[in-house]
Amino acid sequence: MANPVAKALTQLGALTARPEAFLVVFAYTALWGFIQPDTLDWHGAATVATWLMTLVIQRSEHRDTQALHAKMDELLRIHRDADNELAHLDEEEPEDVERARKARDRE
Numbered sequence: 614m615a616n617p618v619a620k621a622l623t624q625l626g627a628l629t630a631r632p633e634a635f636l637v638v639f640a641y642t643a644l645w646g647f648i649q650p651d652t653l654d655w656h657g658a659a660t661v662a663t664w665l666m667t668l669v670i671q672r673s674e675h676r677d678t679q680a681l682h683a684k685m686d687e688l689l690r691i692h693r694d695a696d697n698e699l700a701h702l703d704e705e706e707p708e709d710v711e712r713a714r715k716a717r718d719r720e
Contacts, residue, residue: 615702619706630675638713 628634642661646653672709682703689695 616706619708623706626671630672632672634668634671635665637648638668 638661642653645657702713704711
């Protein structure tokens with residue numbers, strides 16, 4: 614059984630790659646500006662900009678990773694000698710993927 618904290622962090626990473634994450638930041642900023650407008654200064658704007666850029670980078674990385682996985686899945690499907698166990702490795706936790714790679718290297 615996977616570590617619940619690790620699983621939650623993986624899910625959080627996937628959720629931050631969704632467009633809804635931007636809406637959460639915008640809603641948070643709107644609430645911040647409504648509740649404490651005097652604290653939403655240049656420092657606050659820089660903080661929000663940092664959050665937004667982090668989401669942009671996360672989304673870009675997630676898109677690239679998904680495209681790479683789709684391409685690799687297709688290659689595994691068409692190659693007769695491919696080990697199909699690897700086709701679903703992307704559904705595992707990062708630590709499990711690392712262990713699988715190390716086990717493969719030992720073979």
